[in-house]
Amino acid sequence: MLLPYYIASMNIEHEYYEVTGKYDPFSGICLVDTFDLAKVKQLSFFTKENTARVKRQQTTPIFVVIGNPPYNAGQVNENDNNKNRKYEEIDKRVFQTYGKDSKATLLRKLNDPYVKAIRWASDRIGDEGIVAFVTNNSFVNEITFDGMRKCLQQDFDSIHILDLGGNVRKNPKLSGTTHNVFGIQVGVSINLFVKTKSEPPKKANIYYARVDEFWRKAQKYDFLNEKGYIDNIVWQEISPDSKQNWLTAGMDNSFDSFVPIGTKEAKSEGLDSATIFKTFSLGVSTNRDSVVYDFNRQTLEKRIEQSCDDYNTEVLRYQQKGKPVDIDNFLDYRHVKWSSTLKNHLKSGTLVEFNPSKIREAFYRPFTRMFLYYDHVLNDRPGLFRQIFPDYNAETENQAICVNQTAEKPFACISVSAIPNLVFCGGFGAATQCFPLYTYAEDGTNRKENITDWALAQFQEHYKDNHISKLDIFHYIYAVLHHPQYREKYAANLKRQLPRIPFATNFWEFAKAGKQFAELHVNYENQTEFPLTWLENKDAKVNYHVERMTLSKDKTLFVYNDFLTLGGIPPEVFEYRLGNRSALDWVIDQYQVSTDKRSGIVNDPNKIDDPQYIIRLIGKVITVSLNTAKIVKSLPTLF
Numbered sequence: 001m002l003l004p005y006y007i008a009s010m011n012i013e014h015e016y017y018e019v020t021g022k023y024d025p026f027s028g029i030c031l032v033d034t035f036d037l038a039k040v041k042q043l044s045f046f047t048k049e050n051t052a053r054v055k056r057q058q059t060t061p062i063f064v065v066i067g068n069p070p071y072n073a074g075q076v077n078e079n080d081n082n083k084n085r086k087y088e089e090i091d092k093r094v095f096q097t098y099g100k101d102s103k104a105t106l107l108r109k110l111n112d113p114y115v116k117a118i119r120w121a122s123d124r125i126g127d128e129g130i131v132a133f134v135t136n137n138s139f140v141n142e143i144t145f146d147g148m149r150k151c152l153q154q155d156f157d158s159i160h161i162l163d164l165g166g167n168v169r170k171n172p173k174l175s176g177t178t179h180n181v182f183g184i185q186v187g188v189s190i191n192l193f194v195k196t197k198s199e200p201p202k203k204a205n206i207y208y209a210r211v212d213e214f215w216r217k218a219q220k221y222d223f224l225n226e227k228g229y230i231d232n233i234v235w236q237e238i239s240p241d242s243k244q245n246w247l248t249a250g251m252d253n254s255f256d257s258f259v260p261i262g263t264k265e266a267k268s269e270g271l272d273s274a275t276i277f278k279t280f281s282l283g284v285s286t287n288r289d290s291v292v293y294d295f296n297r298q299t300l301e302k303r304i305e306q307s308c309d310d311y312n313t314e315v316l317r318y319q320q321k322g323k324p325v326d327i328d329n330f331l332d333y334r335h336v337k338w339s340s341t342l343k344n345h346l347k348s349g350t351l352v353e354f355n356p357s358k359i360r361e362a363f364y365r366p367f368t369r370m371f372l373y374y375d376h377v378l379n380d381r382p383g384l385f386r387q388i389f390p391d392y393n394a395e396t397e398n399q400a401i402c403v404n405q406t407a408e409k410p411f412a413c414i415s416v417s418a419i420p421n422l423v424f425c426g427g428f429g430a431a432t433q434c435f436p437l438y439t440y441a442e443d444g445t446n447r448k449e450n451i452t453d454w455a456l457a458q459f460q461e462h463y464k465d466n467h468i469s470k471l472d473i474f475h476y477i478y479a480v481l482h483h484p485q486y487r488e489k490y491a492a493n494l495k496r497q498l499p500r501i502p503f504a505t506n507f508w509e510f511a512k513a514g515k516q517f518a519e520l521h522v523n524y525e526n527q528t529e530f531p532l533t534w535l536e537n538k539d540a541k542v543n544y545h546v547e548r549m550t551l552s553k554d555k556t557l558f559v560y561n562d563f564l565t566l567g568g569i570p571p572e573v574f575e576y577r578l579g580n581r582s583a584l585d586w587v588i589d590q591y592q593v594s595t596d597k598r599s600g601i602v603n604d605p606n607k608i609d610d611p612q613y614i615i616r617l618i619g620k621v622i623t624v625s626l627n628t629a630k631i632v633k634s635l636p637t638l639f
Helices: 002-020 048-059 088-099 113-124 143-155 217-227 253-257 264-269 297-320 340-347 392-397 453-463 470-480 484-489 507-522 571-575 583-590 613-634
Strands: 064-067 129-136 158-163 188-195 205-210 236-238 359-365 368-373 400-405 413-416 431-436 533-536 557-559 564-567
Touching (some): 088 143, 113 129, 113 143, 143 188, 359 583, 413 507, 453 470, 470 507, 571 613
Parallel strands (some): 064 129, 158 205
Antiparallel strands (some): 158 188, 359 368, 400 413, 400 431, 557 564
16 A cells, blocks of 8 residues: 555656756655545554645645546455445445436446546535546446436536547457556546536536557557647547437437336336336346355255355354454455345344245346345345245246346347346346336235336227237237347447337237247247257267367357267357357356356256256257247338
8 A cells, every 4th residue: 555655756756856857855645545535544653744744635725636546346256355445425425426316227336436536536626627537438338327427517517538448348359458558357548527617507518539449559559649638639529318328329319219118216116107117126136146056956055054054153253252343354254255235234133044945946147047045135136036036936927028238248138937147138247127027925925917007008009909918018028129120220229228119010910929939938948959960979988967068160069078069050049149149158158067266166057867958958949049030030120
């Protein structure tokens, strides 16, 4: 912590010497946590002079803030015990402004330190000044930051964003070390926020420029060295839309005229209002997937029993030691997979008792069914699935359309009849929103239709057909979400907001197709197995155990293991995609023996009592993929 401050002071003094030819010590450097607004915490080894400098800085008008604040929405693992610090004052400011004005349902990324830095600097310069930051560029276009963009436009008079790209997660063709200016995974931008004492206050003029997506790091450095100044950049003035989208290229305004599939307001207020679904939920976020998910039920039972004992031991030890304030350094990180939520349960004295009835079948990734210990303590954010799939009976009659919501991956949707994971639909970075056909009381009784009466009336009125039911609308929506014309025309819209549903030319053709899609995707294990060619290695022992499967380069052969290769894979199978992968690619990715690096927990998809299950699954997923692609091609014109 100390070294950067010493280096900063030396750099400032050296630069002053270079400019003036004389040396003067810099008396403004402060060793302090900038975000700790409520009070200055001074450790015993801090000098009185440093404390005096900090207090002087607090009372001094500042009109320029320059920096490269850190950016990470959350630590990779709570057990690293190096998570982002909590700052009561600045956190409150972020959520009273950026959070309050957001229409997004997932606001976790507002905890990112760079967001707090922009909020703090915006307040610190007062009525006039400049904030110049190099940060993560996600705030420019991701849905989570719509409220932040609204506030920035209100807080400043002019905004310049130079987007240096380099988001490896959004574009898998990029390499962090090759294309990113810092060699990291997230995109980077240079941001200049200017505030003047304008009367009356006005919304900011926003100017945007970006370098070529595939420029390498050296090309970006050369560009910055060549341009040097803000006036040398060719800026595009952008006009935000009504939803606070700054980058609207590719977005189609007709999207806003369609019926919303769900709204934050209707969900929070329980209204039977102008939306299709009353209730929807993010997939389950556990923050300890390696602990609470497993392909094998018995293995999961033993692990959860032990996890409950280990956690309860820590609760009792914490209480016996007088509830230490520094809980992060008190806890045992060897036996419990901690998260901030679980630590709060410990502080509240919450104990857990293993209950085998809480082990549920769940979907971890597309066509990847695992067992999940579904519990409100061991799952950080369990979602609303006690109301959607409360028991086995609900799983036999209910379905949920799951869609991914992300700017980083292509739109995807899939229907399920069991609890989905947070990133089930498209993989990491793609939050999954689930729209169920029915909801229930938590004991599985009192089934209610989740499609609103308002939506039913809209569809019946538009098509002049009172035979349309809510189940028909559910299937109709599922077909529309698969239509290539819909996905291509509204690709940019779907990266920024939940789907909105148009009235197609022929309702019943879409409803029929959606029913066929649902049958394929929900009941994929009941489909006919596609006949693949078995190519057996005569020199190897007969073996159906999987370690890790691979495809040949031409994607015609499926290398199952050293003994077996499956041939005759039709090329059309890869046309059905979910996110960045085909359905078959998801099976290859998930059905492998995996070992969690931190805990050493092994998850093995092989079934001892059914050694050929994965082989059959491959054939059935191929059938599902081929038939899905066939139905997609047969869909009528959307408009």
